[in-house]
Amino acid sequence: MFSLKKRMTWRNFLDKVKRYFWFSKSEIRAFIVSALVFAFVWSFNNGRIELEDLLVSLVLVVVVMFVHHAGQRLWGLKRGFRVEQRLWWYGLVASLILAFISYGRIKFLAASSTMIYMLYGHRLGAFRYGPNLKEFAAVCLAGPVANILFGTFFKQLANMGVFPVFIADPVFKLSLVFAAWNLLPIPPLDGSRILYSSRLFFAFLFGAISSYVLMIVFLNVYSYVFAFLFGVISWFVSYVFFEKGIS
Protein backbone atom coordinates (compact mmCIF):
# COMPACT_ATOMS: atom_id res chain seq x y z
CA MET A 1 0.00 0.00 0.00
CA PHE A 2 1.49 3.33 -1.06
CA SER A 3 1.44 6.25 1.26
CA LEU A 4 -0.21 9.47 0.09
CA LYS A 5 3.20 11.09 -0.43
CA LYS A 6 4.42 8.21 -2.62
CA ARG A 7 1.25 8.21 -4.68
CA MET A 8 1.64 11.94 -5.27
CA THR A 9 5.25 11.39 -6.31
CA TRP A 10 4.24 8.65 -8.73
CA ARG A 11 1.55 10.86 -10.24
CA ASN A 12 4.00 13.71 -10.47
CA PHE A 13 6.46 11.44 -12.26
CA LEU A 14 3.83 10.27 -14.76
CA ASP A 15 2.86 13.86 -15.39
CA LYS A 16 6.49 14.76 -16.09
CA VAL A 17 6.81 11.79 -18.43
CA LYS A 18 3.72 12.86 -20.35
CA ARG A 19 4.97 16.41 -20.68
CA TYR A 20 8.71 16.12 -21.15
CA PHE A 21 9.65 12.57 -22.15
CA TRP A 22 9.24 12.74 -25.90
CA PHE A 23 11.93 13.96 -28.28
CA SER A 24 12.01 17.38 -29.91
CA LYS A 25 12.20 17.75 -33.70
CA SER A 26 15.96 18.31 -33.74
CA GLU A 27 16.44 15.32 -31.43
CA ILE A 28 14.37 13.10 -33.71
CA ARG A 29 16.45 14.26 -36.68
CA ALA A 30 19.66 13.50 -34.81
CA PHE A 31 18.24 10.13 -33.74
CA ILE A 32 17.38 9.18 -37.32
CA VAL A 33 20.78 10.23 -38.69
CA SER A 34 22.63 8.36 -35.91
CA ALA A 35 20.46 5.26 -36.36
CA LEU A 36 21.11 5.16 -40.11
CA VAL A 37 24.85 5.57 -39.67
CA PHE A 38 25.08 3.02 -36.85
CA ALA A 39 22.94 0.53 -38.77
CA PHE A 40 25.33 0.87 -41.69
CA VAL A 41 28.37 0.42 -39.44
CA TRP A 42 26.82 -2.56 -37.63
CA SER A 43 25.94 -4.37 -40.85
CA PHE A 44 29.20 -3.51 -42.64
CA ASN A 45 31.35 -6.63 -42.48
CA ASN A 46 34.52 -7.53 -44.43
CA GLY A 47 34.07 -4.46 -46.62
CA ARG A 48 30.61 -5.56 -47.74
CA ILE A 49 27.05 -4.75 -46.89
CA GLU A 50 23.80 -6.57 -47.64
CA LEU A 51 20.37 -4.99 -47.71
CA GLU A 52 18.80 -7.61 -45.45
CA ASP A 53 21.52 -7.12 -42.81
CA LEU A 54 21.14 -3.37 -43.07
CA LEU A 55 17.39 -3.50 -42.44
CA VAL A 56 17.74 -5.90 -39.50
CA SER A 57 20.54 -3.74 -38.07
CA LEU A 58 18.41 -0.63 -38.44
CA VAL A 59 15.63 -2.16 -36.34
CA LEU A 60 18.12 -3.34 -33.71
CA VAL A 61 19.94 -0.02 -33.56
CA VAL A 62 16.70 1.95 -33.24
CA VAL A 63 15.55 -0.25 -30.34
CA VAL A 64 18.90 -0.13 -28.52
CA MET A 65 19.34 3.61 -29.01
CA PHE A 66 15.81 4.25 -27.83
CA VAL A 67 16.41 2.17 -24.69
CA HIS A 68 19.59 4.17 -24.01
CA HIS A 69 17.91 7.54 -24.48
CA ALA A 70 14.72 6.49 -22.68
CA GLY A 71 16.73 5.26 -19.69
CA GLN A 72 18.43 8.62 -19.38
CA ARG A 73 15.20 10.55 -19.88
CA LEU A 74 13.22 8.57 -17.32
CA TRP A 75 15.94 8.80 -14.70
CA GLY A 76 16.37 12.50 -15.42
CA LEU A 77 12.64 13.14 -15.00
CA LYS A 78 12.63 11.17 -11.79
CA ARG A 79 15.38 13.43 -10.45
CA GLY A 80 13.63 16.58 -11.68
CA PHE A 81 15.50 17.25 -14.92
CA ARG A 82 14.48 17.48 -18.54
CA VAL A 83 17.02 15.55 -20.58
CA GLU A 84 18.13 16.47 -24.05
CA GLN A 85 20.23 14.33 -26.37
CA ARG A 86 22.33 15.96 -29.05
CA LEU A 87 24.35 14.61 -31.89
CA TRP A 88 28.14 14.43 -31.67
CA TRP A 89 29.13 15.03 -35.28
CA TYR A 90 32.78 14.07 -34.88
CA GLY A 91 31.83 10.76 -33.28
CA LEU A 92 29.34 10.02 -36.03
CA VAL A 93 31.86 10.65 -38.82
CA ALA A 94 34.61 8.86 -36.87
CA SER A 95 32.43 5.75 -36.63
CA LEU A 96 32.13 5.69 -40.44
CA ILE A 97 35.85 6.34 -40.96
CA LEU A 98 36.82 3.58 -38.51
CA ALA A 99 34.41 1.18 -40.19
CA PHE A 100 35.90 1.87 -43.63
CA ILE A 101 39.51 1.69 -42.44
CA SER A 102 38.98 -1.59 -40.62
CA TYR A 103 36.66 -3.12 -43.24
CA GLY A 104 33.90 -3.25 -40.64
CA ARG A 105 35.91 -4.78 -37.80
CA ILE A 106 35.78 -1.69 -35.59
CA LYS A 107 32.19 -0.73 -34.83
CA PHE A 108 32.38 2.55 -32.96
CA LEU A 109 28.83 3.33 -31.91
CA ALA A 110 28.91 6.49 -29.87
CA ALA A 111 27.68 9.79 -31.23
CA SER A 112 25.32 11.30 -28.71
CA SER A 113 25.71 13.75 -25.91
CA THR A 114 23.38 14.32 -22.98
CA MET A 115 22.39 17.58 -21.36
CA ILE A 116 20.09 18.17 -18.38
CA TYR A 117 17.85 21.13 -17.66
CA MET A 118 16.21 21.86 -14.36
CA LEU A 119 12.42 21.56 -14.16
CA TYR A 120 12.03 24.38 -11.68
CA GLY A 121 8.28 24.19 -11.28
CA HIS A 122 8.41 20.55 -10.23
CA ARG A 123 11.00 20.72 -7.48
CA LEU A 124 9.75 23.53 -5.25
CA GLY A 125 10.33 22.73 -1.64
CA ALA A 126 13.24 20.33 -2.20
CA PHE A 127 16.45 21.04 -0.36
CA ARG A 128 19.39 22.49 -2.34
CA TYR A 129 18.19 21.21 -5.67
CA GLY A 130 19.69 22.00 -9.05
CA PRO A 131 21.93 20.50 -11.71
CA ASN A 132 25.29 19.32 -10.45
CA LEU A 133 28.00 16.90 -11.56
CA LYS A 134 26.66 14.03 -9.47
CA GLU A 135 23.13 14.28 -10.87
CA PHE A 136 24.50 14.78 -14.38
CA ALA A 137 26.66 11.65 -14.07
CA ALA A 138 23.71 9.65 -12.71
CA VAL A 139 21.53 10.64 -15.66
CA CYS A 140 24.31 9.78 -18.13
CA LEU A 141 24.92 6.44 -16.42
CA ALA A 142 21.24 5.53 -16.70
CA GLY A 143 21.61 5.07 -20.48
CA PRO A 144 24.33 2.39 -20.51
CA VAL A 145 22.78 0.70 -17.46
CA ALA A 146 19.42 0.54 -19.25
CA ASN A 147 21.17 -0.98 -22.26
CA ILE A 148 22.92 -3.65 -20.19
CA LEU A 149 19.77 -4.58 -18.27
CA PHE A 150 17.72 -4.67 -21.47
CA GLY A 151 20.23 -6.87 -23.28
CA THR A 152 20.66 -9.19 -20.32
CA PHE A 153 16.90 -9.49 -19.89
CA PHE A 154 16.46 -10.76 -23.44
CA LYS A 155 19.48 -13.02 -23.15
CA GLN A 156 18.07 -14.61 -20.01
CA LEU A 157 14.67 -15.09 -21.68
CA ALA A 158 16.43 -16.83 -24.55
CA ASN A 159 18.40 -19.00 -22.11
CA MET A 160 15.13 -20.04 -20.48
CA GLY A 161 13.73 -20.91 -23.90
CA VAL A 162 10.88 -18.42 -23.91
CA PHE A 163 12.38 -16.07 -26.48
CA PRO A 164 14.04 -16.85 -29.82
CA VAL A 165 17.84 -16.91 -29.62
CA PHE A 166 18.30 -15.41 -33.08
CA ILE A 167 16.68 -12.18 -31.85
CA ALA A 168 18.02 -12.15 -28.29
CA ASP A 169 21.69 -12.66 -29.24
CA PRO A 170 22.03 -9.66 -31.56
CA VAL A 171 20.05 -7.45 -29.17
CA PHE A 172 22.30 -8.51 -26.31
CA LYS A 173 25.50 -8.02 -28.29
CA LEU A 174 24.52 -4.65 -29.68
CA SER A 175 23.32 -3.42 -26.27
CA LEU A 176 26.63 -4.30 -24.66
CA VAL A 177 28.72 -2.80 -27.45
CA PHE A 178 26.63 0.38 -27.42
CA ALA A 179 26.92 0.72 -23.64
CA ALA A 180 30.66 0.03 -23.65
CA TRP A 181 31.46 2.62 -26.34
CA ASN A 182 29.32 5.25 -24.63
CA LEU A 183 31.19 4.74 -21.39
CA LEU A 184 34.51 5.80 -22.89
CA PRO A 185 35.84 8.87 -21.09
CA ILE A 186 35.84 11.00 -24.24
CA PRO A 187 33.89 14.28 -24.05
CA PRO A 188 30.95 14.53 -24.68
CA LEU A 189 30.17 10.83 -24.21
CA ASP A 190 28.47 9.50 -21.07
CA GLY A 191 31.72 8.11 -19.67
CA SER A 192 33.33 11.54 -19.57
CA ARG A 193 30.48 12.94 -17.45
CA ILE A 194 30.89 10.07 -14.99
CA LEU A 195 34.66 10.60 -14.91
CA TYR A 196 34.20 14.31 -14.14
CA SER A 197 31.88 13.41 -11.30
CA SER A 198 34.07 10.76 -9.67
CA ARG A 199 37.30 9.21 -10.93
CA LEU A 200 37.05 6.28 -8.51
CA PHE A 201 33.49 5.48 -9.47
CA PHE A 202 34.48 5.59 -13.12
CA ALA A 203 37.33 3.16 -12.37
CA PHE A 204 34.84 0.81 -10.70
CA LEU A 205 32.38 1.11 -13.55
CA PHE A 206 35.00 0.68 -16.25
CA GLY A 207 36.43 -2.42 -14.52
CA ALA A 208 32.99 -3.93 -13.99
CA ILE A 209 31.61 -3.39 -17.47
CA SER A 210 34.79 -4.18 -19.41
CA SER A 211 35.25 -7.40 -17.40
CA TYR A 212 31.58 -8.29 -17.99
CA VAL A 213 32.01 -7.86 -21.74
CA LEU A 214 35.39 -9.66 -21.84
CA MET A 215 34.06 -12.61 -19.83
CA ILE A 216 31.24 -13.01 -22.32
CA VAL A 217 33.45 -12.66 -25.38
CA PHE A 218 36.31 -14.94 -24.27
CA LEU A 219 34.80 -17.27 -21.65
CA ASN A 220 31.09 -17.25 -22.51
CA VAL A 221 30.37 -16.54 -18.85
CA TYR A 222 27.55 -14.17 -17.86
CA SER A 223 28.11 -13.02 -14.32
CA TYR A 224 27.18 -9.77 -12.62
CA VAL A 225 28.91 -11.02 -9.46
CA PHE A 226 32.33 -11.45 -11.09
CA ALA A 227 31.86 -8.16 -12.94
CA PHE A 228 31.20 -6.48 -9.60
CA LEU A 229 34.31 -8.08 -8.10
CA PHE A 230 36.46 -6.92 -11.00
CA GLY A 231 34.96 -3.48 -10.60
CA VAL A 232 35.99 -3.43 -6.93
CA ILE A 233 39.52 -4.57 -7.87
CA SER A 234 39.72 -1.82 -10.50
CA TRP A 235 38.50 0.71 -7.93
CA PHE A 236 41.12 -0.47 -5.42
CA VAL A 237 43.99 -0.41 -7.94
CA SER A 238 42.97 3.05 -9.09
CA TYR A 239 42.84 4.24 -5.49
CA VAL A 240 46.26 2.83 -4.57
CA PHE A 241 48.13 3.95 -7.69
CA PHE A 242 46.42 7.22 -8.62
CA GLU A 243 44.29 8.64 -5.82
CA LYS A 244 46.17 7.83 -2.62
CA GLY A 245 48.13 10.83 -1.42
CA ILE A 246 46.23 13.31 -3.61
CA SER A 247 44.73 15.92 -1.37
Place this chain on the structure above:
Amino acid sequence: MVEFENDWPDIIAFLVSLLSFFVAIVSGNRVFGFVIVFLVGLIFGRMWFRFRSESRVSLVIVMLGALLGFLIALFFNNPHLVVILFLVGVAFGFWVHEKGFIKSVEF
Protein backbone atom coordinates in the same frame (compact mmCIF):
# COMPACT_ATOMS: atom_id res chain seq x y z
CA MET B 1 63.65 26.65 -34.26
CA VAL B 2 60.01 25.60 -34.10
CA GLU B 3 57.97 27.05 -31.24
CA PHE B 4 54.66 25.41 -30.52
CA GLU B 5 53.02 28.61 -29.30
CA ASN B 6 53.60 30.37 -32.62
CA ASP B 7 53.76 27.50 -35.06
CA TRP B 8 51.02 25.24 -33.74
CA PRO B 9 48.90 25.33 -36.93
CA ASP B 10 51.87 24.14 -38.99
CA ILE B 11 52.74 21.42 -36.47
CA ILE B 12 49.15 20.19 -36.33
CA ALA B 13 48.90 20.41 -40.12
CA PHE B 14 51.99 18.21 -40.40
CA LEU B 15 50.56 15.66 -37.94
CA VAL B 16 47.19 15.71 -39.70
CA SER B 17 48.86 15.19 -43.08
CA LEU B 18 50.69 12.14 -41.69
CA LEU B 19 47.43 10.84 -40.23
CA SER B 20 45.43 11.36 -43.41
CA PHE B 21 48.20 9.74 -45.47
CA PHE B 22 48.22 6.76 -43.09
CA VAL B 23 44.41 6.49 -43.10
CA ALA B 24 44.21 6.61 -46.91
CA ILE B 25 46.96 3.99 -47.24
CA VAL B 26 45.41 1.69 -44.62
CA SER B 27 42.00 1.84 -46.31
CA GLY B 28 43.53 -0.21 -49.12
CA ASN B 29 40.51 -0.02 -51.34
CA ARG B 30 40.49 2.98 -53.70
CA VAL B 31 36.76 3.62 -53.30
CA PHE B 32 37.02 3.51 -49.51
CA GLY B 33 39.88 5.99 -49.75
CA PHE B 34 37.66 8.44 -51.62
CA VAL B 35 34.83 7.92 -49.15
CA ILE B 36 37.20 8.66 -46.27
CA VAL B 37 38.34 11.86 -48.00
CA PHE B 38 34.70 12.97 -48.14
CA LEU B 39 34.12 12.02 -44.50
CA VAL B 40 37.17 13.95 -43.32
CA GLY B 41 35.80 16.87 -45.33
CA LEU B 42 32.59 16.57 -43.27
CA ILE B 43 34.63 16.90 -40.08
CA PHE B 44 36.34 20.03 -41.37
CA GLY B 45 32.95 21.38 -42.46
CA ARG B 46 31.80 21.18 -38.84
CA MET B 47 34.99 22.96 -37.76
CA TRP B 48 34.46 25.62 -40.44
CA PHE B 49 31.02 26.22 -38.94
CA ARG B 50 32.44 26.24 -35.41
CA PHE B 51 35.02 28.93 -36.25
CA ARG B 52 32.63 31.03 -38.36
CA SER B 53 33.02 34.07 -36.13
CA GLU B 54 36.80 33.74 -35.70
CA SER B 55 39.88 33.76 -37.90
CA ARG B 56 39.97 30.64 -40.04
CA VAL B 57 43.60 30.96 -41.20
CA SER B 58 44.83 28.28 -38.78
CA LEU B 59 42.00 25.97 -39.82
CA VAL B 60 42.82 26.46 -43.50
CA ILE B 61 46.46 25.47 -42.83
CA VAL B 62 45.34 22.30 -41.02
CA MET B 63 42.86 21.50 -43.82
CA LEU B 64 45.58 21.90 -46.42
CA GLY B 65 47.72 19.52 -44.37
CA ALA B 66 44.96 16.90 -44.42
CA LEU B 67 44.38 17.39 -48.13
CA LEU B 68 48.11 17.07 -48.84
CA GLY B 69 48.24 13.75 -47.01
CA PHE B 70 45.30 12.41 -49.02
CA LEU B 71 46.75 13.71 -52.28
CA ILE B 72 50.09 11.98 -51.69
CA ALA B 73 48.39 8.73 -50.70
CA LEU B 74 45.90 8.73 -53.60
CA PHE B 75 48.07 10.56 -56.15
CA PHE B 76 48.11 7.72 -58.68
CA ASN B 77 44.35 7.19 -58.45
CA ASN B 78 42.65 10.49 -59.11
CA PRO B 79 44.01 13.64 -57.42
CA HIS B 80 41.32 15.87 -58.93
CA LEU B 81 38.59 13.72 -57.45
CA VAL B 82 40.34 13.85 -54.05
CA VAL B 83 40.25 17.66 -54.04
CA ILE B 84 36.64 17.78 -55.26
CA LEU B 85 35.41 15.24 -52.71
CA PHE B 86 37.24 16.99 -49.89
CA LEU B 87 35.76 20.37 -50.79
CA VAL B 88 32.28 18.89 -51.28
CA GLY B 89 32.61 17.26 -47.84
CA VAL B 90 33.58 20.57 -46.23
CA ALA B 91 30.75 22.40 -48.00
CA PHE B 92 28.16 19.76 -47.10
CA GLY B 93 29.29 19.57 -43.46
CA PHE B 94 29.09 23.35 -43.18
CA TRP B 95 25.75 23.56 -44.97
CA VAL B 96 24.09 20.93 -42.76
CA HIS B 97 25.06 22.90 -39.67
CA GLU B 98 24.44 26.34 -41.13
CA LYS B 99 20.89 25.45 -42.11
CA GLY B 100 20.25 23.96 -38.67
CA PHE B 101 19.40 20.47 -39.93
CA ILE B 102 21.78 19.07 -37.36
CA LYS B 103 22.53 20.54 -33.96
CA SER B 104 25.69 18.91 -32.75
CA VAL B 105 27.80 19.48 -29.67
CA GLU B 106 31.47 20.26 -29.37
CA PHE B 107 32.13 18.76 -25.92
